[in-house]
Each structure stands twice: as C-alpha cells, then as structure tokens.
Amino acid sequence: MGHRKILFLPFLLFAFLFLCACSKSSNTNIKSGSTLSEESPGFRLFPIEEVMEESTTFLDYGKEWAFYVKTDGTLVQLMYTHTDEGVEHEGVLDTLKSTYLLSLDDAAGLKPFENMMGCDGFIFKYESEEGGCVFDFYRVMNDEITKIASCKGDMYHTDLDNDGQTEIICSNGASGHFNLFWVDENSQAHECYLNETTREFLGLSSLSHLTLDIPTERAAIMTFFPDHAELNFENVDWSSVFLFEKIRVTSHGDVGRKLDSNLM
Numbered sequence: 559m560g561h562r563k564i565l566f567l568p569f570l571l572f573a574f575l576f577l578c579a580c581s582k583s584s585n586t587n588i589k590s591g592s593t594l595s596e597e598s599p600g601f602r603l604f605p606i607e608e609v610m611e612e613s614t615t616f617l618d619y620g621k622e623w624a625f626y627v628k629t630d631g632t633l634v635q636l637m638y639t640h641t642d643e644g645v646e647h648e649g650v651l652d653t654l655k656s657t658y659l660l661s662l663d664d665a666a667g668l669k670p671f672e673n674m675m676g677c678d679g680f681i682f683k684y685e686s687e688e689g690g691c692v693f694d695f696y697r698v699m700n701d702e703i704t705k706i707a708s709c710k711g712d713m714y715h716t717d718l719d720n721d722g723q724t725e726i727i728c729s730n731g732a733s734g735h736f737n738l739f740w741v742d743e744n745s746q747a748h749e750c751y752l753n754e755t756t757r758e759f760l761g762l763s764s765l766s767h768l769t770l771d772i773p774t775e776r777a778a779i780m781t782f783f784p785d786h787a788e789l790n791f792e793n794v795d796w797s798s799v800f801l802f803e804k805i806r807v808t809s810h811g812d813v814g815r816k817l818d819s820n821l822m
Contacts, residue, residue, distance in 0.1 A: 601773050604713035604728075609693065613667025613683050623698060625651075625680060627666045634666055636682050638703060651696065651703065654684060671695070674715065675706055675741045676723035686710065690731060699745070706747035707739040714772055718800040725800065727752065727772055734769030734778075738800070742807070750803050756794060759802045772796070 616626040624639045634654040640647045654666070666684040674695060682694040695707040709728035718725050718740075726739040736752040753768045756777060762768075769778040779790045 600716045600718075601714045601727075602716060604693075604709075604715055604726075606691070606693075606713065609667075609669050609681055609683055610691065613669045613681075615667055617668045617670060617680055619698065623703075625668055625696075627668065627682075634684070636666075640701070642701070651705075652682065652694070674724055675726060675739065675747065676745070677706070677741070679706075688731070695726070695739075697747075704747065706741065707749070709737070709739075712736075712772075716796075718797045719804075720797075727796075734771070736770055736772060738803070740800070740804075742804070748807060752799070755803050755806075756799050759799045760792060760794075770794070 616624070618624050622641055626637050628635045628637045635650050636652040638649055638651055640649075666682070669681045669683065670679070671681055672678050675697075677697045677699060679695060679697040679699075682696060684692055684694075686692050690710050692708065692710045693713070694705055695709075697704045697706050707726050707728075709726060709730060711729035711731040712733075713726065713728040715724045715726050717723065723741065727736050728739075729736050734753075738750050738752045738755070739747065741747050753770060756770065757764075757766055757768050760777075760779075762779065763781060765783070766779055766781040769780075771777070775794050775796060777792045777794050779792055781788045781790070
C-alpha cells in the first residue's frame, strides 16, 4: 500500500503541472483573440503591443515636468526635469545597470497613461535580463512622482470594487500566479500576492498551492498531505477577495507591500 502511495504522488504532481501549462495556454489564446470571456467583462487586457510600438524616449509635460531615458555607455537611466518658480531641477528616477540593454533597439521607452489606479502618469518600459518586458507605472501628481506598480507577463486592469478607478493585476512572468496593485482612499499604492490572499480568503491550509485563472475567475487548488495530495477547483469572486485584502490592510496595518514612497 505504501508503494502505491509513493507512485500516486508523482501522478498528482504531474497533473498539477499540466494544469499550470493549460492555464498559460488559455491566457495566450485570450490575448490573441483580443476579447475576454463573457463571464468576466470587467477584466481588460493591458495593451502591451501598443506600449511596445508607440513608446518614446522623451515625454514633455509642458513647462513643469519632462521625463527621458538617458544612456551614458554604461548605464540606462530614467531621468526627470522639474521646473519650480523658474528654476529647473534634474534628477534620476531609476537606473538600469544591465549594459546589455544598450545594444537593443527600443529596449527602453516611455508612454503616457490616463486614469489608471485613479491617476495619470507614464509607463517606463524596458526589457528585463531574464527576457520579456517590464512596465513600471509612475504617477505624476502635483509636485510628486511616485512608482505605483511594476508588472510583466499577463496583465489585466479592472475596477474590482466599482469605485470608478482601476486596479492592475499581472502575472509578473509566472503563469497562474498574480500580483494585485491598488490605491487606497489616501492615494497610497499597495501590492499584494493575489494567490496568497486568495488562499487565506478561502480559508485553505498553508499546504495548499493555488493556480489562478483571472478571466474565468477560477482557481486550481493542490493541497499536499503527509500521505497524499488532492486537486480541487474553486470559483473565485475577485471583488470579494479584493475587499478582504483592503479590510486586512486597514484593520491590521499594511501587511502587503507599499509602493509609492515619493521619488521626488
């Protein structure tokens, strides 16, 4: 009997990995179709191709702000200039130390956005050393510049709590695993690992591992026990999960990650 249990565990692990691959394939199909399932009309795919094609290396915000990508042969830097009472100040928002970027065409660029996470700003797009592109969202608000999200992989934006401002969900390169970025009523940006928050929302054991499918609002749940493993599927209401996360942050302090320390 013990020998059968040992043989059974690899089979369940294979099944779980197969489901992860299916989830990745499903997300790819959704992207190419450019439409989402009717079950989740609120989830909109982030226009990655548009940002890739139309990004520039310089953005001019009139007489007050300007942002640009600067290279000096060894570093790639995201720079700003801010004019205050006729005096121009220059500074660095981010520095990329991977010199391989310098040899790639359009490896880094900027694109404005509107009404994302309740604010306007720009996206700093660059290619990561591991492959794929990273999209850093910067908020431009009065005299402050803050980074409010950093994403790669499958990305969605949606209004989970129907308050008129969007949240951002992205896989950060790991199929079936997602991070949620949101802004509270004080304009503070937060990040949480959505898989862990969903696991706690469903009241699952810490031995449970979740693979999420955002558009279909389902989770594949693999729970490991000392002598066996169980695979189950659960429908998930992401709006309720988001409310659970907001209450947790408000009631117990920010157990997630705060993103928007002022950069300027």
